[in-house]
Amino acid sequence: METIVNASEEKVPKKKKKVSYAKWGYIFVASFFIVYGIFTFFPQILTIYDSFWDYTKICGKPPVESPEFGGFINYANVFKYDADLGTYKIWKYLGNTVLMWVIGAVPQFIVSIILALLFTSSRLKLKGLGFFKSVFYMPNLIMATAFAALFLVIFDTAGPIHLMFVENGWISENFDFILNRGWSRFLVAAMNFLMWFGNTTILLMAGIQGIDESVFEAARMDGASSNRVLFDITLPLLKPIVIYVFITSMIGGLQMYDVPYVLTGKYNNLETKTIVMYINEVLRTYNYGMAGAISVVLFIVTGILSLIVFKTINGKED
Amino acid sequence: MKKKLLLTLGATALAAATLTLTSCSDKDVFHIYCWNNEFQGFFNKYISDEKEAGLDTYHLDGKEVKWTQVVSDNGAYQKALDEALANNKNAKKSEKVDMFLAEADYIIKYADSDLTKDVTKIGLSKADMADTYQYTVQAASDNKGVVKGVSFQCCPAGMIYRADIAKEVLGVETPEAMQELVSDWSKFDEVAAKMKEKGYYMTGSYADTYRVFSNNATAPWVNSSNKLTIPTVVNDWMEQADKYVKNGYTKTAGVWDADKTKEFTASGKAFCTFGPAWYYNFSMTTAQKGEAELNADGTEKKDADGNVIYKEGTSTFGNWRVIKGPQSHFWGGTWALAAEGGDDDALVAKVMKACLSDEFSTSIIENEGQFSNNKKSNAKYAASGKGNAFLGNQNDTKIWVDMADSIQFKNNTIYDQQCNEGFQTEYVKYLKLDADKRTAAEKEKAIKSFYSYIKTQFPILTTD
Numbered sequence: 049m050e051t052i053v054n055a056s057e058e059k060v061p062k063k064k065k066k067v068s069y070a071k072w073g074y075i076f077v078a079s080f081f082i083v084y085g086i087f088t089f090f091p092q093i094l095t096i097y098d099s100f101w102d103y104t105k106i107c108g109k110p111p112v113e114s115p116e117f118g119g120f121i122n123y124a125n126v127f128k129y130d131a132d133l134g135t136y137k138i139w140k141y142l143g144n145t146v147l148m149w150v151i152g153a154v155p156q157f158i159v160s161i162i163l164a165l166l167f168t169s170s171r172l173k174l175k176g177l178g179f180f181k182s183v184f185y186m187p188n189l190i191m192a193t194a195f196a197a198l199f200l201v202i203f204d205t206a207g208p209i210h211l212m213f214v215e216n217g218w219i220s221e222n223f224d225f226i227l228n229r230g231w232s233r234f235l236v237a238a239m240n241f242l243m244w245f246g247n248t249t250i251l252l253m254a255g256i257q258g259i260d261e262s263v264f265e266a267a268r269m270d271g272a273s274s275n276r277v278l279f280d281i282t283l284p285l286l287k288p289i290v291i292y293v294f295i296t297s298m299i300g301g302l303q304m305y306d307v308p309y310v311l312t313g314k315y316n317n318l319e320t321k322t323i324v325m326y327i328n329e330v331l332r333t334y335n336y337g338m339a340g341a342i343s344v345v346l347f348i349v350t351g352i353l354s355l356i357v358f359k360t361i362n363g364k365e366d
Numbered sequence: 367m368k369k370k371l372l373l374t375l376g377a378t379a380l381a382a383a384t385l386t387l388t389s390c391s392d393k394d395v396f397h398i399y400c401w402n403n404e405f406q407g408f409f410n411k412y413i414s415d416e417k418e419a420g421l422d423t424y425h426l427d428g429k430e431v432k433w434t435q436v437v438s439d440n441g442a443y444q445k446a447l448d449e450a451l452a453n454n455k456n457a458k459k460s461e462k463v464d465m466f467l468a469e470a471d472y473i474i475k476y477a478d479s480d481l482t483k484d485v486t487k488i489g490l491s492k493a494d495m496a497d498t499y500q501y502t503v504q505a506a507s508d509n510k511g512v513v514k515g516v517s518f519q520c521c522p523a524g525m526i527y528r529a530d531i532a533k534e535v536l537g538v539e540t541p542e543a544m545q546e547l548v549s550d551w552s553k554f555d556e557v558a559a560k561m562k563e564k565g566y567y568m569t570g571s572y573a574d575t576y577r578v579f580s581n582n583a584t585a586p587w588v589n590s591s592n593k594l595t596i597p598t599v600v601n602d603w604m605e606q607a608d609k610y611v612k613n614g615y616t617k618t619a620g621v622w623d624a625d626k627t628k629e630f631t632a633s634g635k636a637f638c639t640f641g642p643a644w645y646y647n648f649s650m651t652t653a654q655k656g657e658a659e660l661n662a663d664g665t666e667k668k669d670a671d672g673n674v675i676y677k678e679g680t681s682t683f684g685n686w687r688v689i690k691g692p693q694s695h696f697w698g699g700t701w702a703l704a705a706e707g708g709d710d711d712a713l714v715a716k717v718m719k720a721c722l723s724d725e726f727s728t729s730i731i732e733n734e735g736q737f738s739n740n741k742k743s744n745a746k747y748a749a750s751g752k753g754n755a756f757l758g759n760q761n762d763t764k765i766w767v768d769m770a771d772s773i774q775f776k777n778n779t780i781y782d783q784q785c786n787e788g789f790q791t792e793y794v795k796y797l798k799l800d801a802d803k804r805t806a807a808e809k810e811k812a813i814k815s816f817y818s819y820i821k822t823q824f825p826i827l828t829t830d
Binding site: 104 | 440441442445448449451452475476479481611618619623624625628780781784791792794795798799800814817818819821822823824826829
């Protein structure tokens with residue numbers, strides 16, 4: 049190897065002696081790091097910094113006065129018991145977030161895996177795949193806020209679903225879907241399901257198609273049943289993509305904001321308030337300290353959960 | 367060769383970027399912040415250089431006027447305004463706020479601060495404000511009495527009712543006779559019971575009477591030692607709302623909900639509502655125009671010019687009348703304030719003077735059905751014998767003139783918008799429960815939930 053390099057060096061003129069293509073690699077990668085640094089890393093550091101400042105006295109006033117240094121007071125407040133609500137807000141909102149994510153994500157994974165298997169099955173050879181893929185992906189193209197606003201109009205007390213339910217005597221006229229704990233959570237989860245199952249399906253299909261066809265052929269030659277192929281070949285080989293989809297979905301779920309906010313923000317519904325809605329609520333009166341502290345807590349929780357998921361799914365191989 | 371190509375590409379990109387930056391150069395404009403387009407419409411028609419409706423851009427003394435509109439829900443307008451004002455001195459010319467609009471609920475936060483300018487220092491004199499109502503001046507003053515803004519309207523509010531329903535149910539022909547029947551809350555309750563018998567709602571929203579009560583408060587939401595207490599009058603309102611929902615006198619729809627405003631149409635069941643002149647002219651579209659024609663997908667049908675098409679015979683235009691009702695009160699009002707850091711003082715002063723002028727005031731009374739902030743113009747119109755067609759040619763100005771002088775601006779705090787709106791939001795959760803679940807414990811829960819909401823936003827506040 050060494051000799052070859054030396055030989056080529058001898059041939060080229062002296063000026064161009066130190067042409068290093070690695071430089072271009074760095075230059076191209078740099079753009080990402082610069083953008084990441086300015087728009088993500090720096091604000092993250094700032095958030096942590098902010099979380100140590102006490103804004104209590106100047107909340108709600110135009111942001112011209114400076115906060116006092118508060119140490120860990122914001123963290124103490126994050127974990128403080130709310131006597132008025134009779135609960136710990138942080139755990140309640142975190143619980144809401146996880147619950148709504150789970151209600152939406154579990155059916156999302158099941159449906160997506162089934163669809164992905166059907167679409168990639170070489171035996172079924174379904175026609176019009178492109179069409180179905182587009183249709184399933186479609187809800188994801190609509191802005192989440194617009195999608196939620198649509199649901200809000202449909203399920204409003206002056207909306208068609210409410211009217212239909214009242215006329216059939218299923219609910220009283222006073223009933224409000226958005227205020228009902230079960231319904232509002234279900235609607236948020238349903239919307240997330242509708243928006244994301246297409247995306248997950250496409251990712252899983254890509255994963256299945258990435259598995260070497262010869263493995264399936266070999267299995268079939270050996271007389272493996274379809275179930276056997278599914279559970280012993282497809283799913284295990286699909287694991288890396290499943291982990292990826294699961295973790296990204298979980299992180300997205302923990303950051304759930306737009307759908308529940310648009311659907312239930314009007315009523316300040318405590319049963320569908322997510323952790324990011326809580327951050328937004330304290331930010332409304334410029335409590336950057338408290339918002340920073342909640343964000344840091346969310347960051348740590350997300351990190352821990354991701355690690356747990358990664359370890360559990362990947363555990364057997366270690 | 368490749369390097370050269372890259373360089374050329376880079377240089378072109380850079381040049382293009384610079385060009386874009388310079389082309390959206392820092393244009394000096396007259397910049398106004400607002401939360402809806404009510405005043406903007408009046409400005410375009412009566413104050414701008416163009417003085418006609420429907421143009422794309424307007425000018426004042428040759429300078430382009432720029433409006434930034436942020437909806438006021440959940441305090442979003444206040445937040446946007448706070449941020450803009452805090453950075454106003456160093457803002458680009460095109461972004462600098464010169465003037466902004468504020469509402470009664472939060473005006474003192476800005477008037478009583480360094481974010482606004484003394485209007486007498488930018489060209490307004492006490493004489494310009496001589497004919498205005500005292501409370502509009504007081505609301506826009508800081509704690510030393512320095513005036514920071516003016517209002518173009520005065521907002522005494524009354525009971526707005528359907529004359530045809532009054533005749534059918536109560537046999538009442540005139541507003542005077544109607545006033546007799548609802549002169550206090552117990553009489554109001556009696557009428558509500560009669561309305562219910564005939565299948566009508568007294569009001570379309572549980573919160574329609576909220577401002578009548580809250581505006582007559584004898585103590586503020588938050589006292590000087592930062593303690594949050596629910597005013598006695600709001601307690602009274604809670605009882606009324608509870609009773610009205612229980613008896614089916616009203617609906618659990620919010621003040622601005624479609625579920626309420628649909629009751630203003632010809633087939634609607636709401637007998638009355640409460641509000642000032644801006645309310646029935648600006649916020650009662652379903653009464654003014656009727657029910658909108660809908661497309662199959664539920665959106666409003668529009669004609670070739672983009673105007674909404676309304677179903678024939680569904681409007682209640684001309685059927686409404688206005689009276690003082692059980693208790694006099696005022697609601698809202700828009701003030702224009704001069705922003706500190708703004709660089710168009712002369713234009714701000716010009717707009718403010720125009721707002722108080724006889725000419726502008728007469729125009730908005732006669733053409734827009736407003737009640738102006740100019741006592742002379744109001745008195746002139748009250749005596750003119752003319753009337754508002756929406757109110758069956760009743761001269762509403764006459765009613766407002768009698769009420770306007772007694773309006774007092776007191777017991778206001780910087781927390782009022784969140785308190786007033788937050789309280790209704792939390793309380794309706796209780797009202798929407800099924801009848802057998804509306805217990806004292808649930809009511810307490812709604813109040814506690816309100817406390818928690820306010821304390822999350824303003825951690826400095828305490829409760830018992």
